[in-house]
Amino acid sequence: MTELTHPNINDGWFRESTTLWPGQAMSLKVEKILHVAKSLFQDVLVFKSTDYGNVLVLDGVIQATERDEFAYQEMIAHLPLNAHPDPKKVLVIGGGDGGVLREVVKHSTIESVTLVEIDEMVPQVSKQYLPAMAAGFTHPKVNVHIGDGFAYLKEHTGSYDVIITDSSDPVGPAESLFGETFYDLMRRSLRPGGIICTQGECQWLHLELISTVLTNSRKIYPVVEYAYSAVPTYPCGQIGYILCCNEAGRDLKKPVRKFDEEFEKTQLRYYNAQVHEAAFVLPGFAKRKLEA
Template identity: 50%
Template sequence: MDALKEGWFSEINDLWPGIAVSLEVTKVLHREKSQFQDILVIDTKAHGKALVLDGIIQCTEHDEFSYQEMISFLPLCSHPNPKNVLIVGGGDGGVAREVVKHPDVEKVIQVEIDPAVMEVARTHLPFMAASLDDPKLTVNIGDGFEFMKKHRGEFDVIITDSSDPVGPAECLFQESYFALMKAALKPNGIICSQAGTAWANLDHVTKTLNHCRTVYPVTAYGIAAVPTYPTGQIGFVLGSLDPTTNFREPIKIFTEEELDKMKMKYYNDKIHRGAFTLPRFVEKALTSSHEIPQESRKEL
């Protein structure tokens, strides 16, 4: 609190040097140090309630839906029949809220390492956490690595909703993690992981995508606008075991009526396609960083 101005929360982190995201605070709703991280919930003047973990804004009531919808529906709508879904992380409940909306999804398992985040979300962020009690969802408290080692070949889609690559989430951005997800997928399964912003962390984005490329025959990097994230944008790395997957073209396309019924605010098929149209400097960096022989992979 009060890093730059009294009454404001300012996110200052070496992950995005020279950048600070600040929110005017009307009230501190909750603060604790769990076994894994510092947890802060604040009520803000312009963005409603906000969840902050280890000093980094995870979501605000004002714009959380864009992240949750995109990390969920980009992979779900790229899979022909996403019946069984695994969520790693996502303790605030936002990804679960979106995944259970998809009409083809029958069973969702969520593995969250920090139960304190879920309890805080249930109390202070019910607009996100309500789906933690959805009948499609089973919640497991524990380590995602250990869970997937024991559940091989079970999931059509795996979504990793992690915090940034510091502290307990650092291991979720390594090549070994992408290989572990592959083993937990059914044939032709798809993964999607939060992968940072190219505007402030292009090296991190390229490294994460390259880890994904070593494991999956089809990969892609897509983007979404989230105003309260550093640079106003976040990206996702996707990988598919099906060599015919085309992430740019959604398999499942919803009508306006269906989108309204699901209370979608950001995602539709046009946004899906546009997510993979990248600025030239990003496209060039991701292409030039690729070290795997061209004939060994297919990519957008």
Template identity: 40%
Template structure:
């Protein structure tokens, strides 16, 4: 008998993939967690019925959420990742030699535990001595650490359950205050096909706080619609004006210096969202 996993991405649309076995399933304190071994994408982490990451395509998201802000900042030394318990963003952050400390704040310790067990290629740097892992509320961490971080990445689930408050204007204001004077932050902001209103709201909220606000995209096949957006807020540095000399060689599979700027070239219907249309 064939076994298939289906994510209902909207009430009228979903994706499905053939699975070999369920590696782990658990209702944690915060969400339903499933680790699934799929035939097409390898091991897949699913939270509350939503695909978070897979062995095959994880590099796209983790490289784009990390390297765009890190290469934009002239000298990032202390970096915060809110969420991201799978460890992929941390792995990419550590590729930057200037980073002296990377702090991961993940509210659900079970995500960290089972990512280490079943996704070692993604979570393999969580025990690195440059990394501090805290099982805590990222929302509260932001508000308790003023003027501390050079770069902050919000690697959250969609705006449901414990992640809902990570999409509020007050959270972005807290991020602004937690950043140093040259600070930059980036947050995943979902897809424009099914959640255009969310992108419009997030972009407007961030633009109301940060002098420089940009939206960029990438392609992730297991995420709803395949097109994914990130919203970047910066106090001083524009990602479109990065000195080419900043792009030192790091090992990547998706991100390139050319793609760094190309990712900000938006289709018209996505550009309209940033203009409140």
């Protein structure tokens, strides 16, 4: 069998390649390359690292590692879900690794959650190489639709209590998911009092982009907030979340529902009620820019 190779892996190290964070690159030591392929939409790589477990990479950029994925998955799911008083129907756009699904179904109020993923190869490789994340696919409340998020939203007006967009960075197939048109489509697909939560990039690298998205969102939603958390293998060790609600006067910064203490200890590794509130406390440079 021919040994797998990949242009981002040299001398036993993986190195990210992207123009989105110039002058810096995350590197991980590689134990074994597990999967290399070109899907219809992007380059897909999975490798086993020496210290972060199996790693999913799309178009040269780390999407998830077994060691730290929970920090992102828990926050992007539980921030909007616990800010909603009674979420029943949830839509996840992207998130083909299954991690967000795994977190959403931890909420007893959920009646159904639909995942819309454009690239069917992502769920396939995640089920094979990232089974702890992909466990969400087997839950009876989960429905999976392979297709375009834009088209799906147009056909499901007023259908969801919470919409979570777990996208990669704004290049390639995910670029349109950061535009004003997409945010308006999500608003149309919400029920009254509905909340959206989207991947919100890094304030150290993408403050202008974040500011633009927030400015555009405030034209569409009466309540718009920005939160962030720490994830070691994302650029600068940080990732943001943009939350919007279609009902004026709502406070997304405080959970209106809380997990009990035993659940937090046994079922969660990053999120808790205190972290929920702290996630919206921004450093001075970001606060001045994003609240201007």
